Amino acid sequence: MGGASQLFKTDLEGLDRLIRKLRSGGYVVYGPVKQGRSWFFLEIDSVKQVDLNYVRTVLPPKKLLHPPREKLFEFKLDDGFEVSEKPTPSAVALFGVHPCDLKAIERQDEFFSQTPEDPYYLARRRNTLIIGLTCTRVDENCFCLSRGTGPEVSTGFDILITDVGNGYLLEPGSAKGLELLKSLGFQEAGDEYLEAKQKLIEELKKSFTKHMPSEGLAELAKSLLDHEVWKETAERCLSCGNCSLVCPTCYCFDVYDVLELNLRSGVRVRELDSCQLLEYAEVALGGNFRRNRFQRLRHWMLCKFGAAGGGLYSSCVGCGRCIVYCPASIDLTEVAGRLRGGG
Amino acid sequence: MNPYVPRIAVIESIVDETPDIKTFRLRITDGGFSFVPGQFVMVSVLGVGESAISISSHPDDAEKFIEISVRKVGNVTGSLFRLKPGDKVGVRGPFGNGWPVDKAVGKDLLIVGGGCGQGALRPLILDVLRHRDRYGRVEILYGARTPQDLMFKYEHDVWASVPQGCLLLTVDRVPPGVEWKHNVGVVTRLFEHVTVDPANSLVCICGPEIMMHFAVKGLLSMGFKGDQIYLSMERRMKCGVGKCGHCQIGGKYVCKDGPIFTYEELKLEPDKIL
Ligand SMILES: Cc1cc2nc3c(=O)[nH]c(=O)nc-3n(C[C@H](O)[C@H](O)[C@H](O)COP(=O)(O)OP(=O)(O)OC[C@H]3O[C@@H](n4cnc5c(N)ncnc54)[C@H](O)[C@@H]3O)c2cc1C
Ligand code: FES
Numbered sequence: 001m002g003g004a005s006q007l008f009k010t011d012l013e014g015l016d017r018l019i020r021k022l023r024s025g026g027y028v029v030y031g032p033v034k035q036g037r038s039w040f041f042l043e044i045d046s047v048k049q050v051d052l053n054y055v056r057t058v059l060p061p062k063k064l065l066h067p068p069r070e071k072l073f074e075f076k077l078d079d080g081f082e083v084s085e086k087p088t089p090s091a092v093a094l095f096g097v098h099p100c101d102l103k104a105i106e107r108q109d110e111f112f113s114q115t116p117e118d119p120y121y122l123a124r125r126r127n128t129l130i131i132g133l134t135c136t137r138v139d140e141n142c143f144c145l146s147r148g149t150g151p152e153v154s155t156g157f158d159i160l161i162t163d164v165g166n167g168y169l170l171e172p173g174s175a176k177g178l179e180l181l182k183s184l185g186f187q188e189a190g191d192e193y194l195e196a197k198q199k200l201i202e203e204l205k206k207s208f209t210k211h212m213p214s215e216g217l218a219e220l221a222k223s224l225l226d227h228e229v230w231k232e233t234a235e236r237c238l239s240c241g242n243c244s245l246v247c248p249t250c251y252c253f254d255v256y257d258v259l260e261l262n263l264r265s266g267v268r269v270r271e272l273d274s275c276q277l278l279e280y281a282e283v284a285l286g287g288n289f290r291r292n293r294f295q296r297l298r299h300w301m302l303c304k305f306g307a308a309g310g311g312l313y314s315s316c317v318g319c320g321r322c323i324v325y326c327p328a329s330i331d332l333t334e335v336a337g338r339l340r341g342g343g
Numbered sequence: 344m345n346p347y348v349p350r351i352a353v354i355e356s357i358v359d360e361t362p363d364i365k366t367f368r369l370r371i372t373d374g375g376f377s378f379v380p381g382q383f384v385m386v387s388v389l390g391v392g393e394s395a396i397s398i399s400s401h402p403d404d405a406e407k408f409i410e411i412s413v414r415k416v417g418n419v420t421g422s423l424f425r426l427k428p429g430d431k432v433g434v435r436g437p438f439g440n441g442w443p444v445d446k447a448v449g450k451d452l453l454i455v456g457g458g459c460g461q462g463a464l465r466p467l468i469l470d471v472l473r474h475r476d477r478y479g480r481v482e483i484l485y486g487a488r489t490p491q492d493l494m495f496k497y498e499h500d501v502w503a504s505v506p507q508g509c510l511l512l513t514v515d516r517v518p519p520g521v522e523w524k525h526n527v528g529v530v531t532r533l534f535e536h537v538t539v540d541p542a543n544s545l546v547c548i549c550g551p552e553i554m555m556h557f558a559v560k561g562l563l564s565m566g567f568k569g570d571q572i573y574l575s576m577e578r579r580m581k582c583g584v585g586k587c588g589h590c591q592i593g594g595k596y597v598c599k600d601g602p603i604f605t606y607e608e609l610k611l612e613p614d615k616i617l
Contacts (some may be wrong), residue, residue, distance in 0.1 A: 072347045075389045080431035083348050083389075116346040116584050222593070225613050252588030255347075255581045259390045266390050268347075273581075273588070280589065281614070283579050284416035289592075289614045299614065302593065309591035 008170040008181045009189035015161070015168060016047040017184055018131075022093045027129060030064060031095035032057050041094070050096055052163060053136050056319055060101050060248035061094050065124055066108060072120070072255070072268045089124045096133040097157070099150030100142075100319040104248030105130065106156045111251060111313035129176065132157035134197065138207045141320030143333060146211035149317040151204040164196035212318065212333040218306035220339055225298070229338040234294035236328040241274030243322035243330075244300060249314045250274070275299050301332055346584045349387045349433025355408060356428055360494040361487075364459055365424060366399060366412040371434060376405045379441035380466030381547075381575060381603050385583045386411060387433030388422040395580040395598070397463035397549075398437060401470060409434075412462035412494060438583040439602045442467045442547050443573055444477075451479040451539035455558055457486050457530050457550025461494050463575045463602075464549050468502055480539050481508035486530030486554070488515050490523050511536055530554060531561045541566040547603075549575035552616040559606050559617060569607035574617070576602050576609075 010018075022029050023045060031050040033042040039054040041061055076082045097105070109125060112118040135142075135151050144150030153160070158177030162169040169189050172178035244250040254273040259266040273280060276297070281290040290296045302308045304322075306315035316332065323331045352369040360366055383397045400410035415424045426432065444467070452471065456464045471481050483502055487493045493512065495502075503510040511533045513526035526533060530550070546562055548555050555574050562572055578597045581587035585599035593612035595601065609617060 073345075077390060080351065080353075081389050081433070083433075085345060085348060112586070114585065116344070118586055119345050119347075222611070251586070253581065253586075254589075255393065255587065257390050257392055263390070268389070270581075270587075275588065275591075281579055283577065284420075289578065289616075295614050299591070299593075302613070308594055309585075309588060309596050311594070 006172065006178065007189040007193060008172075008186035009167050009193055010170060010184075010186045011167055012047060014184070014186060018159075018180070019044065019047055019095060021180070021184060022095075022129065025091075027091045027093040029093045029095055030061070044095065052096065052133065054096070055135075055137065055139050055142070056098070056321060056324070058321075058325070059246060060104060060319065060321065061097055062104070062108065062248050062250075064092055064094065065105065065128065066112075066121055066251060066253075066272070069269060069271045070120060072270055074265065074267050076265045078264055089127055091127045091129070092124070093129040093131065095131045096161070097130055098133060098135055098319075099153040099156075100144040100147075100317040101248050102130065102132050102153050102156035103144075103149035104317045104319070107249050107313045107315070107317070108251060111310060129180075130157045130159075131177075132160040132173070134160065134162040134200065135204060136163055136200070138204055139320070140209055141323045142208060142318065143210040143212050143320065144318035145205055145208045146213045147316060147318035148214065152201050162197045162200065164193055164200065167193070169193040169197050210320070210333055212316065212336045214306065214315070217336060217339075218302075218315075221302055221305045221336075222307045224339050227339060229335055230298040230301075231294045233330055233335055234292075234297045237276075237293055237297050237330060238328055239276050239278065239293055239296060240327060241276040242325045242327065244274040244276055245272065246321040246325050247304070248317060248319055248321070249304075249310070251310065251314060252280075275303070297330075301335055304332055305336065346435065347582070349385070349389075349393075349435045352432050352434045354426055354428050354430050354432065357426075360412060360496075361492045363416075364412055364414045364462075364492075364494055366410050366462075366494075367423070367426075367432075368400075368408050368410050369432065369434065370408050376409060376437075378402055378405060378409070378437035380444060380470055381441035381463060382437035382439045383463070383583075383602060384409070384411065384434050384436035385438065385580070386413075386419070386423070387435070388419055388426070389433055391422045392419045393433070393435075393581075394419040394423075395438075395577075395583065397575070397602075399462040399465045401466050401473065403473065412459065412465070414459040435583060438598055440600070442603060443545055444470060447545050448477050449479060451544035452481045453537060453539050453544055453546040454481070454483045455530060455546065455548040455550070456484070457554040458488070458492070459494065460549030460551070460554075460575065461485055461487075464547060465495060467547060471505060471508075472501065475506065479507070479543070481505055482537060482539055483508070483510045484513075484530055484533045484537075485510070486513040486515070486533070486550075489518055490514050490521050491518075509536075529557065531557045534561045534565065537565070541568075541571070544571065546572045547575075548573065552577070556616050563606075569610060570605045572606040573603050574606060574609070576604060576615075
């Protein structure tokens with residue numbers, strides 16, 4: 001990482017220039033915007049729309065890389081059929097992505113790069129510039145520290161912004177990011193900026209109250225498939241699928257065909273799916289290998305603990321969204337704690 | 344190459360195997376195709392959807408055609424049943440691993456099929472017929488609901504004539520008036536006739552999971568080890584390439600790590616009947 005030694009600094013106006021520069025370069029820029037009580041990644045044209053002190057958005061930036069619904073291809077049925085693929089996506093810049101979400105994107109990148117590559121995700125990812133943002137605060141549902149996914153990150157971004165109080169430290173994470181910073185004429189930052197960042201990180205580390213260490217968790221959970229915690233927790237679970245919808249590492253999707261009214265052409269679509277829904281594991285003639293709610297809850301948690309199909313790539317980064325948005329107050333860190341012998 | 348876009352195949356001929364199973368012979372229109380016994384394809388009826396179906400023909404014929412044997416159970420399979428020779432379908436794949444044909448060289452083989460699972464086993468049986476010297480003793484056990492539900496009846500004489508081997512058939516019940524000279528009862532009842540040596544053989548099983556459950560139990564008690572028992576698993580599949588998540592059995596993807604697993608590999612995984 002040749003860029004690591006070169007650090008820049010700027011002020012709020014400079015961040016605004018960065019956003020304007022991206023927009024004039026053809027990027028659609030998304031950043032964390034507060035609406036009501038929550039934050040959302042929305043299209044922005046100025047830093048003024050962004051809340052740089054946000055905690056977490058409702059949906060992770062996944063929605064822009066692995067969208068909730070997307071067309072795989074179009075087809076024509078006329079005489080036999082013809083399939084045509086979709087065009088390439090437009091360039092997107094994600095502004096203000098927190099460390100947990102940066103790590104989640106890295107995991108999704110690796111997941112979708114496994115052979116055979118997923119051309120839709122990777123085409124979009126290649127056209128995406130990522131500007132990370134170090135958190136300024138931690139709430140009672142953040143636990144990236146124990147997952148090793150924050151609050152400090154060294155990869156997963158083109159540029160990383162840190163609010164150091166009297167200005168912003170800008171660290172390039174890629175050649176593209178370095179070039180962008182240079183082109184904006186930002187001044188080099190002195191050591192005091194790095195020291196201030198280090199102090200902020202140390203302060204943040206002290207404020208975590210939730211923990212779910214990764215060490216041995218996957219193996220432990222797999223060895224405790226009959227633990228009572230699964231059934232007990234599932235009694236409250238509504239199988240609504242919120243947890244997987246808001247999870248930045250959940251990648252599962254459904255595929256289906258939609259015919260046009262003329263019945264001669266149509267599209268094949270993929271749509272985010274959730275293993276919490278009953279139909280997810282249904283097979284022909286009414287068979288279902290996860291008919292019971294506890295099996296679905298257990299499968300999802302095993303996945304987040306790194307013990308299901310996606311392994312590390314779909315495991316938890318500690319963003320806390322599933323805890324915040326669970327209508328039944330289910331907390332996977334409590335389940336992990338029970339498995340480890342607490343309670 | 345986009346793994347989600349199917350290639351186009353033309354239906355060359357259709358054989359009625361049973362009242363609800365048909366074998367379709369497909370010719371891939373845009374060039375070569377190769378596979379190993381036990382692999383599957385994702386077959387599309389565009390506008391309806393896609394289903395995972397095992398290839399039931401032998402790899403040596405793949406340049407000319409592949410066959411799939413489909414049981415009509417729902418939307419996609421029902422639509423396939425309405426197609427005629429000359430119609431087109433989409434094909435992706437082949438996907439998955441395959442039967443342990445290399446490990447089986449020089450060993451005895453016990454092949455156990457139930458219902459439409461016999462489709463996935465046929466390429467292996469055809470391999471035994473075409474390359475008889477590769478394998479030791481080969482015993483084929485095959486069960487179906489009734490005599491009418493047995494697939495590939497037109498080949499049973501050939502299967503039965505394998506030197507140093509046998510074909511044992513059984514059905515759950517025989518409807519009145521139907522002639523039947525083989526066994527009646529579940530396929531595991533045939534185990535008492537098995538003579539392959541557990542110490543030097545592999546077992547390949549494909550059928551309903553509940554049948555495989557009882558088969559594994561029986562085999563373990565006969566002295567076969569978990570890593571000698573190969574099972575072809577069925578789960579919901581939406582992509583076939585390890586991305587959609589649907590086919591997971593705990594930490595394994597049926598589409599990518601399977602569909603064939605040893606019992607040893609699966610025994611600790613959750614959410615299965617095995
Ligand atoms: C590796 C593998 C090999 C298979 N080989 C064969 C074979 O050789 N012959 C054969 O007849 N059948 C085979 N099957 C089962 C076959 O895929 C299903 O019966 C078929 O997908 C049912 O689809 P449907 O639309 O007709 O049924 P519906 O019940 O209408 O299906 C509804 C939905 O469920 C999905 N679905 C239902 N059952 C399955 C299933 N078991 N696997 C994946 N998706 C499912 C379909 O994609 C569809 O979206 C195999 C399955 C797998 C996983
Ligand atoms: S079928 Fe999609 S992951 Fe296996």
